[in-house]
Amino acid sequence: MDEIEHYRMHYGDIVSIAWQLSQGVIYTVFVTLTCFVTGMSIGLAATVLRRLALPGIDFFLDSFTFIFRGIPILVLVFLVYFGLPGFGINIHPVVAMNLSLGLITGAYLAEVFRGALKSVDSTELLAAEAMGMSRMQVFFYVEFPQMLRFAFPGMVNEFTSVLKNSAFAYTIGISEITRQALAITSTTNFGVEVYVIVGLLYFLIYRVFLFSMKRIERRFVFSAEALN
Template sequence: MQITFFTLGLGLVLALPISFGQIYGNKLLKMIIAVYEKILRSIPELVILFLIFYGFPRIGVRFSPFVAVVIGLGLRSSAYQSQVFRGAINSVSKTQMRAARSLGMSNLQGFVFIVLPQAFRIALPPWTNEFTIVLKDSSLAYALGVTEILRQGGYIIATKHEPMIIYLTVAVFYFVVTIIINKSLGRVEKKLAIPGFDVKETVR
């Protein structure tokens, strides 16, 4: 769970300015962001983890296995979260930003105070899906020696010799946590929903 929350947090912190740059940036910035996203979305997560954990020591930078996992999965998550928020931001009417600009706000102020709060409501359902993906991807920490639930299950198997029962228990844990998180975020989504926002008038 620590890996999941830290990874999502890092991804979110990076995704928001990336989304802003995608929509309001100049051509050069948009091109840099596009390359960044393309690279991170094209390389398997496990390869990213190995590159960070084994590659950075070559230039004198060392990360603990836990930190390497959070950085690697966080960077990957930022590429996907930025797409989630870009779509949500584009769903907010352009007149909202024009109204903010007419009140003397800068693009950044209009984005933070006017557009982003509305975009968060729209982004919550697909962001919930990203939460589920990151939760399951946290099992990749096993490859770097981080003692997460899968590796802990391996330790138990070494003494109990019941791999089927242990791995089924691990699977049930992931299933239960995923259901709880999805249900909880679903309630948040309903609480933040704007009454009548998605209601369409029936044409007779």
């Protein structure tokens, strides 16, 4: 009976731990989505600016992608969150994550979009220009929709990276899954169990988002085929 009671208490502790860790899922999802949206916005803005062909813009954008793809996420998070207050700029942890992870994600997505643009059939661009469309009209009505379709696999990969890097949010006080795990392991002896559950939660979040993005991709492909 003592052994049965022991396993019953152990099971109850694991359920309680899983429930506590699930409280951090909301923050993990929120940080992931907001940082990815920020990165998407920066990547798309860089793509549009490159298409405008302004003097010196290529050098600026190449420098931007080169620098931010080479900076470790944790270094940039600390630089933004702990460095900016030295200049009198106090910043919220979520904003700090969006600035740091968003800039790095935007740098990678800018390169993904640039590669996707090269996949657009040049004859379609010539046909659009022959119809009297301006450069920006060609971009937004012909290149942009196809660019998103070609860039979709790269966007999914980058979203996965954002989800994994969101774990660094614990370093600046955001109560996401990893921070919850650290708090639990500091007061219990369930280290292995806690991090197994953490891994399962991240995997579950990944699968849910992957399923959603695959549905969006199928809709894009279906819409493109219908137009053709």
